[in-house]
Amino acid sequence: MAEESATPDLVLWRRAIEAGNARDIEAIMRSFAPDSVWDMSLVGLGIFEGRAAIRSLFEDWWGGYEEYAQEAEEICDLGNGVIFGIVVMRGRPPGSAGWVSQRYAAVSTLTDGLIDRTTNLFDIDDARAAAERLAHERG
Helix, strand or coil: CCCCCCCHHHHHHHHHHHHHHCCCHHHHHCCEEEEEEEECHHHCCCEEECHHHHHHHHHHHHHCCCEEEEEEEEEEEEECCEEEEEEEEEEECCCCCCCEEEEEEEEEEEECCEEEEEEEECCHHHHHHHHHHHHHHHC
């Protein structure tokens, strides 16, 4: 992962990745605002609104893998509460010797030190451009 300055927003995002790798649902949920939105509609998996729905999504997702890990290939604090990241997720389904892998972009907005929205996209370039526009609009 490229080294960036350790802004509070980046630290929060990195801790959320680490909590996901540990499957520590309590730690990851502390990263989210009560009315957070996790938007996976652009990757065909819907929109999850509120901590309870996001929690259920993570628990269901992790339950589909015997082994699971994600790595932030890149994380950038674009300013104005906007984080852009490229994440590589790898998992091994139960009873399988094979692994699945997916590389995607995540655009998160933060308010008062908590994630209030994350949108996942497969098109990295489109995601980066959208994140940059969003940071500019929030400025």
